[in-house]
């Protein structure tokens with residue numbers, strides 16, 4: 226039913242101001258110069274560097290430098306003025322009591338309700354934010370993303386996670402290849418493979434059915450699938466489909482995580498899924514090797530053991546094969562899928578289909594696609610991801626709140642904040658814009674969160690009385706597991722949701738000294754009990770957490786991040802910031818090897834690191850290698 230409400234418009238068939246209005250895939254086929262390297266040049270202010278891109282249609286003109294930084298535009302300045310002269314003089318207590326205003330700050334799509342009346346905005350603020358969005362060419366940038374322009378300019382890549390959930394039969398041509406067709410070829414392979422494992426056609430090397438899965442991966446190759454697994458674990462349809470199957474995740478290179486992932490599992494009934502886009506990530510390589518050894522130790526060292534018990538999701542076939550996994554057991558994805566945006570690819574599809582069936586995963590894709598369609602075509606004013614993104618920009622860049630929290634009132638979403646944390650902080654944690662200029666306005670919030678009500682008994686003290694942290698409250702009309710206790714005034718879910726409805730008002734309204742006084746509190750205690758209020762939040766209310774709604778939620782937050790990056794003129798799709806620490810770890814690893822096994826003195830580090838390493842080396846390694854490993858730099 227829910228799908229019927231969403232428009233099923235083929236990808237690539239809308240007009241796009243910066244390019245002719247014909248479908249993008251036709252332009253690509255007919256464009257003879259499509260493969261030629263080209264330097265995009267424009268008549269621009271000379272001190273902004275041109276971006277070199279590798280194909281004619283790599284970046285549309287909207288990505289060429291304009292004369293002014295977004296923060297110098299009159300639209301940006303109008304918002305600064307508005308924050309200073311209007312909003313700073315308001316209090317949410319008064320704003321929320323204005324019914325007409327609240328009525329306007331509400332949007333709905335496909336069962337998903339967004340009430341943003343507790344944000345520190347008035348309708349005029351929203352008008353100014355929409356004007357800023359227009360100035361930043363938000364519409365054109367999101368369309369460029371959907372069409373596969375190489376908007377990840379620093380890596381010269383398209384950003385096409387939306388194509389991962391495009392309906393079968395839709396067409397999107399990139400460099401002459403219909404990528405939606407490719408996506409569905411892999412999905413069909415996953416459907417067939419997961420069916421075979423689930424119905425016992427594919428059994429382990431000793432003939433036992435496979436019913437345990439260990440997904441080995443880290444970062445984007447872990448957080449999305451884990452959040453999805455947790456979201457589905459107690460959902461009616463998914464949990465029935467899972468039966469007594471077990472899905473665990475092995476991400477941390479800490480050997481303790483190996484113990485936890487394998488604990489009490491029968492290797493004969495266990496399949497490892499190695500998930501790594503690059504297949505070079507150290508943590509994943511070591512964990513995959515360790516699990517391979519665990520399987521071989523218990524099941525024997527044969528090609529058949531690996532063939533029956535190990536599969537991979539990657540873009541790097543060579544490395545997968547070198548590791549020993551059969552090519553037919555690899556489920557590919559593509560470089561236009563960023564790690565943190567990859568849960569809709571084989572990265573999520575394989576573990577989730579094995580555990581819950583492909584049908585369940587397909588429902589998740591449908592939910593995400595519904596939100597994609599809304600994001601792509603709905604006018605800015607009622608567009609949920611756009612609204613969330615603009616409110617993020619407003620809170621961070623104009624009201625200077627540098628953190629934000631997500632509180633799902635659903636235990637099943639316990640790993641959602643962690644996934645969004647990576648998604649958003651790795652995307653928008655940048656210090657330069659796409660032109661390489663240092664940004665002169667705050668970007669990239671610190672994201673954190675916990676399911677309610679647990680968070681309330683943890684860090685909510687700070688949210689109510691300490692720093693101001695804009696919050697997202699996510700609630701559901703129905704529970705995955707309804708329970709009613711005799712003698713209680715409400716059901717357990719109503720009890721949970723009472724908090725969902727109360728907390729945003731407590732943050733917005735606060736409690737004045739007079740109100741505390743009226744409660745008869747002594748004068749000296751009053752300051753300790755005052756709540757200043759005026760703390761912004763949004764409420765998202767959704768039907769029930771099932772696979773479809775989980776997909777909607779994922780896409781909503783993915784697009785929120787993109788919107789903010791588009792407005793801030795940053796590249797939300799690279800992550801060079803994770804490299805430096807990795808390189809330094811290589812040097813330490815080499816030193817540990819040389820000192821442990823060849824008695825080399827620790828050298829080449831600063832005083833502090835040298836002292837710490839020397840103290841660390843006083844301990845024993847706790848295990849022995851059969852052969853001393855001679856270090857080779859990778």
Ligand SMILES: O=P(O)(O)OC[C@H]1O[C@H](O)[C@H](O)[C@@H](O)[C@@H]1O
Nearest residue numbers: 444445446501502503506564803
């Ligand atoms: O999937 P892999 O290539 O193993 O990469 C795993 C992770 O590595 C790094 O931490 C990146 O910053 C993440 O975005 C990525 O998801």
